[in-house]
Amino acid sequence: MTKPAESIHPGATLEDAIAKLGRARISALPVVDRDRRVVGIISEGDVLRQRLPADPRAHMIPSAPTSAGEPSIEAVMTADPQCATPRQDCSEVAFTLARRGWKSMPVVDDDGRLLGMVSRSDFLRALAQPDAVLSTAVHNAFTQAGHPEWRAVVHHGHVTVSPHAGDQDGAAVATAATVAGIRSVELGARRWAAQGARRPPWGP
Template sequence: MQAMDVMTREVTTVGPQTTVQDAQRVITARAVAALPVVDADGQLVGIVGEGDLLRDQVPPDPRLHLGRDVASPRPRPRVVADVMTTPVRTVGHHDDLSDVATLLVEGRLRSVPVMANGAMVGILGRRDLLGTLIRTDESVRAEVLDLLERYTGERDTFDVEVLSGATTVARTRGTPAVSPATEHRALDSLARTVPGVRAVVVRSSDDLPHREEAS
């Protein structure tokens, strides 16, 4: 699977001059881990997360410090530009999801913007990745079957079985338009693009008649 297969496409953003308080409201209302920061031209210039928006925002309780010298609190950050992280770690929309998972875990990142041709096209977080691990076998099966039928234009032709994400695909009728080896590779590649598919086995169709590919 690639980043674009599971990323969130509708991205909530803020600007550098958005107040910290407004950003706190947005990130809470949207229940997201981070907000990309874009300038007036829509260009990605930073990212602000929950931790950034908490920085220097919670004053100490004076009742716990009576009779002690307490340093004066630092001025609170006023706008997002004061607390955002820049430069931003990003991934490409065709990046392997396995590599993205490694980046999020080893980089201790909650989410990363997804880029295509220099523009942000989505955002991908740990929650998106976890979502691919908890899909039901039936929902995975239905999506794989729909994908195969739409790609080949053939209905009631393939049998798909899914058990704990392990997916088996087999042609049950019809004549392959290409060689069995070519169809095998195509079915395997297509099935692996579906979130929740952990392994793929394509049953051989060598015993089915097929038309030779044009040279």
């Protein structure tokens, strides 16, 4: 996720939201209360629906007077938005974004307080990590799990765990699967050079 996340308060104006969205080049702003709990979200679409009246020159219609009032964020936002949690499976969040057509989603703690934002571009950046970077991340995950002797090879984001962990092969596969950007993990006896795979930087 991206953190810290830009946010806005319910009592702010639409102009405030436009300025923040444009300056930060983001597609949505979580709306938070005084305790940083997420109470809503305002997106580019919400702004455009409010701020783009029809052009009378293009449609040959008389110009309608515009309202002098400026709606508050609370009047325009989507209340009680769906949020993600830090421990939630990335695949679930990515599926929700794709299914709902959303570009991003707030990430909150157990009390609903804003921690960050996760977006489709965050997932794409993770998937685009070079194999060498992912290989190092997998090795670091093995080391943190207390097994620096475990071995794996990464090829185009897909991991093959060397079947030398004995009765802990399953644990090695599960550990590798926790690394962000890994697309799949399998247990196999492939040689490191198979399919042009990169030799791991931490050993044979």
